[in-house]
Amino acid sequence: MALLDIQHLTVGYGGLPILHGVTLRVEPQEMVVIVGPNGAGKSTLLKTIAGLLRPQEGTLRFNGQDLTRLRPHRMVHAGVCYVPQVENVFPSLSVDDNLAMGAFVRTGDIRAHKDAMYSLFPDLRDKRRLRAGALSGGQRQMVAMARALMLHPTLLLLDEPTAGLSPLMVGIMLEKLRDIQRTGVALLIVEQNARQALQRAQRGYVLAMGQNRYEDTGPALLAHPDMGALFLGNA
Ligand SMILES: Nc1ncnc2c1ncn2[C@@H]1O[C@H](COP(=O)(O)OP(=O)(O)OP(=O)(O)O)[C@@H](O)[C@H]1O
Numbered sequence: 001m002a003l004l005d006i007q008h009l010t011v012g013y014g015g016l017p018i019l020h021g022v023t024l025r026v027e028p029q030e031m032v033v034i035v036g037p038n039g040a041g042k043s044t045l046l047k048t049i050a051g052l053l054r055p056q057e058g059t060l061r062f063n064g065q066d067l068t069r070l071r072p073h074r075m076v077h078a079g080v081c082y083v084p085q086v087e088n089v090f091p092s093l094s095v096d097d098n099l100a101m102g103a104f105v106r107t108g109d110i111r112a113h114k115d116a117m118y119s120l121f122p123d124l125r126d127k128r129r130l131r132a133g134a135l136s137g138g139q140r141q142m143v144a145m146a147r148a149l150m151l152h153p154t155l156l157l158l159d160e161p162t163a164g165l166s167p168l169m170v171g172i173m174l175e176k177l178r179d180i181q182r183t184g185v186a187l188l189i190v191e192q193n194a195r196q197a198l199q200r201a202q203r204g205y206v207l208a209m210g211q212n213r214y215e216d217t218g219p220a221l222l223a224h225p226d227m228g229a230l231f232l233g234n235a
């Protein structure tokens with residue numbers, strides 16, 4: 001059974017559909033990448049899964065349950081955490097307090113969880129008293145991910161986690177995502193760095209104009225003859 005199973009999802013902002021019958025699945029502990037041109041609806045899809053937008057049509061099943069119209073906090077409780085494309089940290093709070101905010105729905109001692117995050121992202125440990133807004137782009141992305149992971153998600157939704165990073169940092173960040181996956185978390189990632197992401201992902205989807213365009217394993221998409229055009233979105 002798929003962990004996340006989306007069927008024929010139609011959703012928009014204020015009535016006008018942006019996604020038209022999108023279908024997608026994520027298996028347990030799988031890394032799945034969504035690529036496609038600007039405006040394809042990639043962020044809209046993640047926002048819908050996170051419970052921020054209400055579908056007009058279609059179904060969203062998670063762990064076998066129908067969660068189609070669940071509110072965001074209920075999705076978090078169900079095990080789905082979302083790192084948005086922009087403004088995904090509290091810039092005026094310290095790194096440490098950002099992590100604590102991530103754990104706001106948890107009870108008990110969060111120190112051990114923070115410590116696990118600093119083991120996963122060692123660069124952040126030295127910086128834990130600094131304001132998140134004072135960090136580099138890559139470090140801010142790591143804070144955003146660590147904050148989401150404080151909630152122990154089963155599925156982590158990441159919207160362009162490597163945007164604006166140097167080529168070296170893109171590779172480092174994608175390897176971090178593999179590390180997270182190895183801890184047993186499934187990942188659904190929107191990525192502009194399509195090649196590098198698909199090299200590491202089990203499967204990928206190409207979205208264009210709010211619709212499924214292609215779907216295949218990472219290697220098969222990489223080998224697709226329209227590969228270049230695919231990711232520019234004019235295939
Ligand atoms: N809050 C909003 N209200 C109305 N329309 C919106 C809103 N957010 C996005 N849209 C529109 O929905 C369409 C899809 O946007 P979306 O942000 O999902 O695309 P995307 O694939 O994530 O693009 P990008 O690669 O630029 O991040 C675009 O036409 C956009 O203008």
Ligand SMILES: [Mg+2]
Pocket residue numbers: 042043044085159
């Ligand atoms: Mg987007």
